[in-house]
Structure formats: C-alpha cells, structure tokens
Amino acid sequence: MEQVCVKNEMMLEFDAISSNESFARVAVAAFIAPLNPTLEEMNDIKTAVSEAVTNSIIHGYENFYGYGKYGDKTPSYIVVHPGKIVIRCSLTEDVLQIEVEDNGQGIDDIDRAMEPLFTTKPQLERSGMGFAFMEAFMDDLEVESEPGKGTLVRMKKKMGSGSWVGEE
Amino acid sequence: MEEFQVIDHCLVVKLPEEIDHHRAGYLCEQADHYIVKEKVEHVVFDFEKTRFMDSSGIGIIMGRYKKISCFGGKVYAIHTDRQVKRILYLAGLDKYVEIVKEEE
Numbered sequence: 001m002e003q004v005c006v007k008n009e010m011m012l013e014f015d016a017i018s019s020n021e022s023f024a025r026v027a028v029a030a031f032i033a034p035l036n037p038t039l040e041e042m043n044d045i046k047t048a049v050s051e052a053v054t055n056s057i058i059h060g061y062e063n064f065y066g067y068g069k070y071g072d073k074t075p076s077y078i079v080v081h082p083g084k085i086v087i088r089c090s091l092t093e094d095v096l097q098i099e100v101e102d103n104g105q106g107i108d109d110i111d112r113a114m115e116p117l118f119t120t121k122p123q124l125e126r127s128g129m130g131f132a133f134m135e136a137f138m139d140d141l142e143v144e145s146e147p148g149k150g151t152l153v154r155m156k157k158k159m160g161s162g163s164w165v166g167e168e
Numbered sequence: 169m170e171e172f173q174v175i176d177h178c179l180v181v182k183l184p185e186e187i188d189h190h191r192a193g194y195l196c197e198q199a200d201h202y203i204v205k206e207k208v209e210h211v212v213f214d215f216e217k218t219r220f221m222d223s224s225g226i227g228i229i230m231g232r233y234k235k236i237s238c239f240g241g242k243v244y245a246i247h248t249d250r251q252v253k254r255i256l257y258l259a260g261l262d263k264y265v266e267i268v269k270e271e272e
Contacts, residue, residue: 022188050220124227128223130223
C-alpha cells in the first residue's frame with residue numbers, strides 16, 4: 001500500500017469572475033482526489049467552495065457580469081473588473097482546511113449575513129443560503145471580515161468520516 | 169433551443185450539468201421570457217443532466233415559484249439525483265416544489 005500523505009498544501013489565485021466558479025471547485029476537488037473521498041464528500045466540498053467563491057464575486061467585489069444580463073454570449077472576462085480571490089487548501093492527516101479570501105468590500109454584520117435566507121441581493125435572486133450550505137456541508141466554518149478590506153472564510157472538514165447531512 | 173420547451177402551458181426547463189451563479193442569470197432570464205411570452209402556468213425543472221448544484225439553483229427555483237404561484241401555478245422538480253435532492257431538502261424547497269419521486 002502507498003502511504004497516505006499526512007501534509008499537503010496548495011494555493012490558487014484567480015480573477016473574481018463568475019466563469020471561474022467552476023474552475024475553483026474543480027481545482028479543489030482535484031486536490032483532494034488522492035484521498036479517495038466518497039462522492040458525497042466530494043460534492044459537499046465542491047458546493048461549499050462554490051458558495052464561498054460566489055459570495056466573494058457578487059458580494060465582495062459586486063461583479064455582476066456573467067450573471068446573464070448580457071446573455072450567455074458575453075464571457076464574463078470581457079468586462080474588465082475584478083479583484084482576485086485566493087484559495088488556500090491544506091490537508092493535515094485527514095482534516096482538510098479550505099480558506100477563501102478576497103479583498104472586497106467586506107461584511108458589516110457577519111451574524112446577519114450567516115442567517116439562512118438573509119441576502120442583500122434579492123434582485124439577483126440569491127437565496128440567502130450560501131453560508132447555511134457551507135455550515136451544513138463542512139464540519140467547521142469561521143468568517144473573518146473587515147468592511148472595506150475583505151473577507152476570509154475558513155472551512156474545515158474531516159475526511160473519511162462518511163457523514164451525510166440533510167437528506168429526507 | 170431545446171433547453172426550454174412549452175407544452176400545454178407548462179414550461180419544461182432542461183437544466184445543465186452544473187448549476188451555479190455563472191449559469192443562473194441566463195437560466196432565469198430565459199425562463200422568465202417564456203413565462204411571459206407563452207402564458208406559462210406551471211414550470212417543470214428537469215435535473216436529468218445535473219450533477220452539481222449550489223444555492224444559486226435554489227434562487228432560480230424560488231424566483232420562478234414566486235412568479236407563477238400567485239396565479240395558481242405549480243413548480244415541479246423531476247429526475248433529481250441524490251445530490252440535487254439533498255440540496256432541495258436542505259433549503260426546505262420541498263414545501264414549495266413538488267419533487268417527483270422516480271419509480272425504479
């Protein structure tokens with residue numbers, strides 16, 4: 001048997017545009033693939049990453065392009081804007097930690113933002129479930145934010161525990 | 169385009185493989201276009217191809233629900249796999265949307 005690596009890290013930096021949402025979650029999924037995660041674990045992590053990155057794009061940087069106003073035809077990178085999002089993943093033994101950081105406008109009231117169904121962007125048909133999903137799909141969630149400076153979301157999940165939240 | 173079909177005042181939306189914020193705007197826009205233009209009463213979301221959905225999908229469904237429910241319309245979700253079902257239940261959408269059970 002190959003020995004399971006006990007420590008592994010990676011860092012990604014990319015533009016805060018919506019077409020990078022799938023890139024981000026697939027990159028993180030590829031990072032954890034050597035651990036042989038279950039399909040559920042994989043989906044949990046992809047969903048949590050997708051939520052955090054989407055939050056940075058539409059709330060942190062208020063980059064709405066690619067949202068569809070210009071149809072699917074306009075790639076979001078054509079509209080010059082965005083700041084950067086940094087994802088740091090680290091794996092220690094069987095605990096995966098994911099940090100998603102932006103230098104956007106930050107969150108005034110973190111407790112409020114984390115309430116299920118609360119959204120500051122109802123016009124974009126946001127459900128207000130972003131943080132709730134991150135909490136549900138990961139074991140631990142911390143949010144640090146300073147208005148005007150940016151936001152850091154730190155999530156942890158123990159791999160191989162096979163927990164399955166939610167269904168029915 | 170085959171993603172959207174209106175059959176008997178019922179709009180069938182064939183959702184893509186991955187539903188995230190990037191795709192959400194286009195789907196909402198197009199669905200609303202059909203709802204207004206074709207006098208749609210009910211909306212059916214077909215998840216047959218869908219393997220990934222985040223909370224943006226919840227927004228798409230709730231947005232359409234709000235638009236048609238005041239006229240007595242209903243929203244259905246069909247061909248939902250385990251992952252999609254889990255997201256729908258976790259968001260409490262089963263209160264608003266009929267999640268059609270598959271016969272296997």
